[in-house]
Amino acid sequence: MMRTLLVRGMLAGLTAGLFAAVFAFVVGEPPVDTAIGLEEAGGTESHGTASHSAESHAEAPGHAAPPDHTGSSGHEAESGSAHGHDHGDDALVGRGVQSTVGLLTGVTGYAVAVGGLFAIAFAAVQGRVTTLRPRVSAALLAAGGFAVVVLVPFLKYPANPPAVGQAGTIEDRTALYFGFVALSLVAAMVAVAVGRAVADRVGAANGGLLGVGAYVTVMAVAGALLPAVDEVPDGFPGSLLWDFRLASLGTQVVLWCALGLAFAVLAERAMGPDAARGPGNARGREGPADDPVAVRQ
């Protein structure tokens, strides 16, 4: 059964990745291209010039830790050569590849990985946290997963286009972002466990409300305490930033919606009432890949 679910999760992820990649190409690439144009024109210098770094650290003193900062000039010099972003003619990968095959590979790779993890999470909650039909559970899990993994981290550390962000702070920004995602996941899991326990005593509605309330509270406090990242260069167009961030969030919305819907259909066939009736009663509409749950290991 686990193998079936995992394969289906990854298939749902692949489907979702294709949809999301198309969305990202159509909606997301124009602002990315514009931002790269600005970056190369140098109109919005963001890559570690001394004055800009000093200014930014003055604005957010808690952001970059002093020990890192002492070595930052060396790091910036190193990153400038090792993995500075050359989007132009001297880049390792040209823009034509980056914006098509590269985008497709990145988005679908992400989606397949998320689909696999989604299937594991679904197996863990189905019959434990939720006793709803598989397709309903899958849809709810996708909505919750999007909120916890994407939306809440996005509200604190929103996506940034090329030309926004200093090379010298990539390590801090990466640690903050993944730390916030990890915190969000842990808080959500604890909230689900608590909500489930409460639901057993005083009803599903109260348990659900308490779980959601606890999660939102924890994340709001964490979001208020953790340092902000604000490295938008002077002169970077606000409308472009908005377009990019909306496209970024939209890409993730498309991805998680498609993942949830595709997995809902596939999980219902694998675990739903029709599938569980046994070989003799299973409906013939499913095709050869769908063994009934009771005989599947």
Added chain:
Amino acid sequence: MSQTHVVSVPRSTTRPGAVRIPLREIVPWAVFTTVLALLVLFFVTTEAGAVSLVSDGLVHEFVHDGRHLLAFPCH
């Protein structure tokens, strides 16, 4: 493993949606999936950004647009 029959068949007659996969069956797959998924996610989201394992930036530049549009810190 034959317990699966005992668990799932009666359940399906009383509560259709509540098939529950035993944890001991989930765990090995969870470990396997997590390792593979984290590897893939690392290359898509982080490689040659904050941490660099293999490269001269080739992987990074290849998945660059996806990394930005999936909302991960890039540069």
